[in-house]
Amino acid sequence: MSYYDIDSIIAENQKIPCTCLVSIPGLGHEGREVSQGSKVELPFWLAEVFAVNSFVDIHMPPPFSSVVRNALKANPNTVALRDTTTHFYHFAEQLLHVVSDTSLAEVVLDTLRQRSMEIADAAVNPQGAIQQNNSFIEGLDDFERLLFRLAYLSHRDIARWQKQN
Amino acid sequence: MENGLGNHSNKLIHDSKRTLYLDYLPPYQTDAVADVVREIRAVDREASAVLSHLTENGTVTFQPEEHPSEAASLLMLHATNLHNKRCLMAYHNLRLGRIRQYCWDGGKKMEASLKTALSPTEREYLSRYSELLAAYKGPWTDVDLTGSTVPPKDLFIDVRVLEDVGEIETEYGTINLTKNSQLHVRTTDVERLIRQGYLVKL
Amino acid sequence: MSSATALCCTLSPEEIEFLAENMKIEIVPLETMDQLPLISCTIPVMKPPRKLKIPLWLALKLKTQGRARIVPPEWLNVATLEQLRNEEIEQDAFAPLPFHWLEVAQMLLRDCADDMEDVEQIQRLLLELREARQNKARKGLEAVNEVQLGVDNLGAMEINEIRPFFTQIMNRMQKVVQASKEGE
Amino acid sequence: MDEDAIFNLEEPDENEKDYDELCRCWINEKMAPEILPFATDVVGRVMERIRAQLESLEEILETENTTDYRSVLIQNELERVKFVVRVYLRCRIAKIDKFAQYIQSHPHVLALLSSSERQYLLRHQQIVHRFYVNSFLRDLPPKMTKLDDTVGNISMVVEPDVDRTVFCLVNSTVEESVRVAEDEYVNLDKGSILLLRYSAIAPFVQQGIVSLI
Incomplete structure (x- = not known):
């Protein structure tokens, strides 16, 4: 930080x-x-x-309430993380510095692991992903948006390199 | 916050967040910066007033445990100002980075925005940094430090001139670049002009 | 921002290609050429048909000028690629392809397909390998953690492809774990 | 032609080693979070050869055309080598800018810079400081004008995040396993490729036992 x-x-x-x-x-x-x-x-x-x-x-802020945690545990890909906060992971990290809550850390790690696979898939075909699964893309927090962008750009850079050869 | 503290610095941070994803520099937020500076001074004066009241103008020592409410208030003012300063620093630091990037790599869009986007102190930084960069580059003329950071591929290329450039010096003599002409040239001699949009590779 | 390099500490595909061009490859010169003293090595006298190994970028230049024929590396043929492809599908680990396999194969297929046999079959096998390996890399996300991940035999271009994504995720996981330990 | 007649540059000569080393330095520098020791000797020798090559190119060009194929090959290689020196130096400048205060205040880190990099850093710090003072610091209460204080647990002096995740290739096997987390160890076997935090392997990078990739 x-x-x-x-x-x-x-x-x-x-x-x-x-x-x-x-x-x-x-x-x-x-x-x-x-x-x-x-x-x-x-x-x-x-x-x-x-x-x-x-x-x-x-007190635990709304993005990390038990309601959100349970929803994330049930199926992280259906939660619009962005509606809770634009900086879910950053915020969780800062909060964890001051509160002791191992279950929060676990939820955050699992959420990231599972959603990242969905993000990686969507980034390979962003047009299709936006059409089919728009609510997931819209619901990404800022860090996930960066991941999406990075995965998309490295995929695109390689495709362009292959084409020009 | 409810009391309004920190609102001005938030404005700078949101401008910064936007700047992160732009390839040009938005105008310097003169008013927002002045507002944050004014708030810092006001907060500092308030803190001094509270403190001098508590210490009876410095004649007694302030015991935070005896005055928890006032201690909390002072801490709030202190934390607000540290936050405000951090926002000012982050905002200016981000812009300095962009100015340096321009000095190294150029960029037409960036260049156009600089005419109106810079504050007077940023303009001074730009000219001093350019001098510093020239001094650092000096001993390395053989490798041209501001040359392309894209791996060399075709040493000689065909280009078309989109805008008049005039004569340019190259390692092996001068070439004249007039609008609409087509030339077979060494890539390294013209890549900066291509980046800036004066020439196009065919 | 136009590329991943601007957002994250990574290399561009062109930079990876540049590094691959430093690799040595065998050529058969078609013309005689005097010794050529370069900065990174001295190219000895070329005398057809005596084979020699030179950097790939130079080999490709000579090839496009018609001054040499390139000898494809020993793994770039149908038999070896088929075997590697099968291994790739049957095993969990990445099959042992050379570090710059993707770049070298692409450049050779571009510039000296006429020095190779069964080009179409080779292209198909390379594509199958590439896809199987991409799927494996993606599967790696399931195993991602904040500590470490082994990716033996992954090629330079493949590493670059997953680098921004994987490193950002691992960095963030690491920070969450660290914060959680501090908060205790 | 028998097999023995294949002319092979089996043993890389010194020039080749220098160029390979320069490329390794560039990629290590690019990927490592911290600034690495400046490759004084290698850069010095390569620059010497660039100068010599430029001179001999001039001689060649007196009798030959610039587009003559041998001179084109020489020019091509010159551009390649110049490119590596350029991106290596620029990659370092980017880090020097980012961690200027940290480097300046740690003599053992400052010592990793070349003398012209040190000069650049010190002069740049003066310009930056002057910029902040004139932009707003001079209008702040005197106690708030420092550029190196700590807010909470965050310092104004930016330090490299040595725990950042990197890809690395093991060049030669390390006998003892390496600690990567509280109670997790990995083996560094020749040829393995790993994704782990930089601090776990930092000493091996400087010894050339591990390369960042």
């Missing part, structure tokens, strides 16, 4: 539901105080330092 990496920064902007353990002046709308016990959504970069200092409790 590099300081200058744009995707890491976007992932750090993802919202996390938190409960305030103390009242926090300036955190609310137009700089109002948010009182102890209130629920707020904070970007990860703030939630993380707050949690480390015990100013908030963090």
Whole structure:
């Protein structure tokens, strides 16, 4: 994770539901105080330092809720990951730095493994894939979109090389 | 965030995300950068005010445990500014990389966008970096470091001139490139012009 | 962005081809030529019909100029390719083809098909090998993990084809596993 | 013609070894996450030969046409060798730009650069620093103007990700198995091709026992 990496920064902007353990002046709308016990959504970069200092409790954000996890366990290829967050894998990685949740890590790894096969197949024939399986392609998160693009480009580069010879 | 902090820097990051996939440089976000800088200063002033209140203008030491709410507030302001600075750095760093790429590889679309896209400090960077690159290239004239990074294939090719270029110096004499003419030339002498769209390979 | 090289640390097919062109291949000169001192090697005096081994790029140039005939490598014939093809289908591992098989075969079929026998059959076998191996590589995704994957006998072009995809996935898995260990 | 008469360049000569080594350096450099030692000797010798070849080409061209086939072959090879030197050097510059601060602040890494690369790096850092100061740093509160602090666990100084996954080819068998994860080991047998994290095999790359591919 590099300081200058744009995707890491976007992932750090993802919202996390938190409960305030103390009242926090300036955190609310137009700089109002948010009182102890209130629920707020904070970007990860703030939630993380707050949690480390015990100013908030963090809750599992919606992309990693049990509903999504169960759907992913049942069939990862039918879940529109992008509807949960544009940076599913980045976000999971950052979250795992601060929460202990081995089952989340397992779900994420299995999801990636299984969806990558579908992505590899789709990238070989993107036109056909978009026609037949558009909801899957549309539902890719940003990292999966990169994978799709990479698989498509390396396939295309080789095809072009073979043709020109 | 609800309090609006970090919104300006998000704008820069979204512009950066777009830039990643463009082959030209979009205009420098002068206003957005100024907004982020202004926010950083305002946040810093606020933090100083809170701190000087808590320490009674520096006469007593601030005990975070005794004032958890104020400590949280200060931490929020501090974290906001670190985040803001990171966005500024990432935004500018990405653009510098693009400017360097242009210095090495050229590119017509990139060149066109540079006329309007650069900030004054970016223009200064471009000219200083060009000088630095020329100095680094100097001792390596035999291999022409800004030459093609595509493996050499056909040493001699036929080209057609799309736009007047005029006379160019080559390793083995000068050649004149006038619009619509066709020539049998050494690939290495013209590949930069092909990349820039002045010539087309037949 | 127009190519995978711009998005990821990889090589272009042209770069792989360039490396394959450095390979030595046997030729039969058709003309006499004095010693040719090059930077990377010195080509000895050529005297037909004495065979010699020279870099492939040079062999191809001489061939297209009609100054030499290329001797196809010992694996590029119907009998050997058939055997390799069968092995490819029967076994889980990749059949032992040379590292630059795909590039060398393609360049030779392009420029010196007249020095080879049974060209069409060779082309068909190469295609079958290529497809069987692509399927195997894709199957490799099922086994992908964050630690390591053995791909013995995979060729340079084939590696390049799967490189961006496989390395990105493994990098990400590795980071998730690492984060999960730190979070504990 | 009997078999013995086949003229074979069995033993590669020094020039051939240098060129092969240069190609290996290029690909290793391209694939390795970190900057590798500059191949001073090999590059020096190859450059010397490029200069000599350019000179003899000029002599040849005094009597022959540029499109004469022998001179075309010489020119073709010149372009090939120049290409490898060029992409090797450029690949290093890209890394030097990316990890400039890290390299600058680690003397043992800075020592891996050629003297002109070092010069380039130091002068470039001045230009970059000046750029950031003039663009916005001078308008920030003084305590926020550093370029090397750490936010959370992320440093502003970008370091190479040595755990990045790479493809490698084993050139000669390594007797002891190599640790690739907490309790996972692999054997490096001659000819094997593996996909694993760079840090597990980094020392072997520098010794030439393993090549990145």
